[in-house]
Amino acid sequence: MIKNKIGIGTLILLILLVVMVLMPAGSAQEESSNVTYSLGMISEKQAEDVASYSIKEISGSVPNFEEWEDATVKLSTVYYDLDGEISAYSYNVIENKQQAGYIFISATKDNYPVLEFSKGKIPNEIPEYTTRSKSLAQERANKIKFESNDKEELTIGKMKPLYLGPTFYYAEYALIDTEGKAKEKVIVDLPFSTIVDFNKSNESIPVNEEDCLFNNTYLQQQQEMRTQNSNTQWTVLEKEIANSSSYSTSSSSKTISGVPKYGWLCGCSPTASGMVLGYWASHGYSYLITGPDLIRGLATAMGTEWPGNGATWPWAIDDGIETVCNNHGYNNFDASNDIYVSWSEVKTEVNADKPFVLSMLNGGTGNGYTQPYGDHSVTCVGYYDGSSDYVYIHDTWDTSNKHYLTFGSWTGAMATWVRP
Numbered sequence: 522m523i524k525n526k527i528g529i530g531t532l533i534l535l536i537l538l539v540v541m542v543l544m545p546a547g548s549a550q551e552e553s554s555n556v557t558y559s560l561g562m563i564s565e566k567q568a569e570d571v572a573s574y575s576i577k578e579i580s581g582s583v584p585n586f587e588e589w590e591d592a593t594v595k596l597s598t599v600y601y602d603l604d605g606e607i608s609a610y611s612y613n614v615i616e617n618k619q620q621a622g623y624i625f626i627s628a629t630k631d632n633y634p635v636l637e638f639s640k641g642k643i644p645n646e647i648p649e650y651t652t653r654s655k656s657l658a659q660e661r662a663n664k665i666k667f668e669s670n671d672k673e674e675l676t677i678g679k680m681k682p683l684y685l686g687p688t689f690y691y692a693e694y695a696l697i698d699t700e701g702k703a704k705e706k707v708i709v710d711l712p713f714s715t716i717v718d719f720n721k722s723n724e725s726i727p728v729n730e731e732d733c734l735f736n737n738t739y740l741q742q743q744q745e746m747r748t749q750n751s752n753t754q755w756t757v758l759e760k761e762i763a764n765s766s767s768y769s770t771s772s773s774s775k776t777i778s779g780v781p782k783y784g785w786l787c788g789c790s791p792t793a794s795g796m797v798l799g800y801w802a803s804h805g806y807s808y809l810i811t812g813p814d815l816i817r818g819l820a821t822a823m824g825t826e827w828p829g830n831g832a833t834w835p836w837a838i839d840d841g842i843e844t845v846c847n848n849h850g851y852n853n854f855d856a857s858n859d860i861y862v863s864w865s866e867v868k869t870e871v872n873a874d875k876p877f878v879l880s881m882l883n884g885g886t887g888n889g890y891t892q893p894y895g896d897h898s899v900t901c902v903g904y905y906d907g908s909s910d911y912v913y914i915h916d917t918w919d920t921s922n923k924h925y926l927t928f929g930s931w932t933g934a935m936a937t938w939v940r941p
Contacts (some may be wrong), residue, residue, distance in 0.1 A: 561630045568610040568626040569594060574762050575635050575909060576614055576624060582772065582905050583888060583925055586640075592616040597623065597643055600684030601693075603719060609636055609684040611643050625684070630755045631748045633929050635909040637687045637885055644690040644711045645682045651692065654709035655680065657716055658694040661707045665696065673698055675705075683708065687885035687930040688893035691717065739860060743933055750864065750929070758908045775868075776903035776913055776923070779803055780876050783816065785917040788831030789898040791819035792917045793878045794842050796900040797939045800876050801854075806941065808849045818845050833898070835880050838937045855940045862936035864928055867904055867912060870938060876902050878937035879914065885930030887916055894926070901936075904928075 563571075572594040580589035594612040602608040607628040614622040624638040644650055655677060662675040678695035685691065690711040695703040708717050781799040783792050795816040802809035809815065819825075823841030825833045839856035846854040859866070862879070870877055879901045884894030894916065902923060903913030910928040 562607070563610075563626070563628050563630065565596060565599070565610060568628065569596065569612065570762055571626050571634050571758065572610075572612045572624050574758070575626075575638075578772070578907050578909065579624075579638060582774065582907060583911070584922075585888065586622075588616055588621060589614055592621055594624065598645055598682050600628075600682050602683065602685060611684075613643070614638075625687075627751070630752050633747070633751050633909070633927070634754055634758050635927060637927060637930060639886060639888065639891070641891055645680075645692065647711075650711045650714070651680065653714045654692040654711055655694070657709050657714065658692075658696070658707045661705075661716060662696050665705065678703070686883075686932070687927075688712075688883070739933060742861070746861070746863070747929055754909070761908055772905065772907035774903065774905040775871050777871060777874050777876050780900060780902045780915060781811070782915045782920045782923075783812070783917065784920045785831075786813055786816045787820035787827040788823075788825040788833050789917050790833035790835075790838050790878070790880065791816050791823055791825055791827075791841070793880075793898040793900045793915075794819050794823075794838060794937070794939075796915050797876050797878060798842065798845065801939070801941060806851055808851065809846070810849065815845070818848070822848075835935055838878060838880065838898070842937070842939055851941070853941055856937055858935055858937050860933070860935045862934055864906075864910055866936065867901065867928070868906060870936075871901070871904050875938070875940060876900055877939055879912065880935045880937070881931040882933040883931055884934075885926060887914065887924035887926050889919075889922070889924060894931075899926075 576589045576592055576594060579586050580592070581587075593615045595615055597611045597613045599607060600609040600611065609628050610626045612624050612626065613620050614624060620642070622638065622640040623643045625636040627634055627636050658677050662677060665675060666672055675696040675698060678697050681693040681695075683691035683693055692709045692711055694707045694709070696705045696707060698704045708719065709715065710717050777800070779800055781796050783796050783799065785792050786795075795811075798809050798815060798819075799811045802811050802815075810818070819841055820827050820831075820833075822844040823833050823837040825831060836858060839858045842856040843854055846852070846856075877900070878898055880898040881894055882896055884897050884899075886893045897916075899914040899916045901912050901914055905911040905913070905925070911925040912928055913923050913925055916924050
């Protein structure tokens with residue numbers, strides 16, 4: 522867990538509002554069949570081509586997705602943002618006439634082409650989620666009626682699916698009065714079954730790094746970087762699709778061997794850092810201890826709240842690593858935090874066989890999971906560089922397997938480079 526000085530619920534709300542200001546405007550209508558696509562927007566047909574092409578790449582590059590090689594895709598849902606513009610398309614992956622998973626494709630070139638993919642069901646196709654969301658909308662309508670003087674009945678409009686980024690799935694309902702007018706809109710967080718009001722946040726994210734690591738300026742810079750990288754990915758991907766009648770793409774990958782897989786202990790940041798130093802302990806720095814004793818030492822050096830919830834202030838990760846190295850006779854280790862981690866830096870570090878700590882704000886969902894990482898530190902041990910980019914990680918949750926995560930599937934991220 523990464524420690525922030527403001528509540529995570531408030532932080533997520535503020536982040537989404539910042540991102541909404543920066544998102545490009547489109548010209549989508551209520552129904553996708555009537556959409557006029559503006560410059561930079563992706564049509565359903567374009568998105569389907571990208572989805573079909575991408576599942577072939579996924580089947581050949583991501584472990585445990587080999588069965589997607591001969592799969593097809595079928596449009597499931599068109600998603601919108603808070604302004605009513607199309608934000609994403611989701612497709613069910615069909616193998617042998619059975620649903621084998623799903624893939625989300627961005628509806629704008631200002632976001633990465635492949636937003637997320639997984640096995641299992643799309644959240645808005647899970648009956649428990651949709652039933653509960655409609656019940657919450659009805660409860661809100663009943664409350665308005667009870668509190669009003671005229672006791673007017675309100676009917677619940679059709680669910681409008683919202684997608685505001687990886688793991689942010691919402692359902693929007695219009696509460697319609699007897700004259701057919703929308704009196705209010707209710708937005709429900711699907712996985713958490715709670716009503717969210719995006720209009721009730723008058724707080725601002727502190728700009729002092731002692732108060733918040735990922736402030737407004739940082740989030741804006743991250744969005745600008747994401748937009749630039751996304752546009753480049755779309756250009757490359759569209760050329761590959763246009764120039765090939767079947768799946769064929771140039772790609773590269775690398776995994777650092779010998780990085781241990783430690784399970785969560787004392788906190789995710791000391792555990793992830795422990796895997797990095799555990800690697801160096803077997804690569805020429807044998808005076809470093811390994812395992813639980815190493816992790817406990819890192820937790821102490823980082824000031825991790827342990828015993829407690831295991832939260833670590835991100836800026837303390839690099840100093841904690843250097844302290845532990847110095848305590849074991851190695852004063853040559855240079856650990857440094859980088860909140861503007863780029864894809865080229867990831868590749869450079871992995872190619873040099875140097876694992877590092879990746880600390881995420883609102884991290885997406887790794888393969889094999891239905892739960893997103895959220896605010897979490899992991900150890901980066903590799904990458905896949907193709908039409909879409911993935912990092913390979915040891916995530917502190919699984920002590921047997923490495924997992925992949927789409928690069929950029931987070932609101933913010935900090936790398937802690939560790940270089941002897």
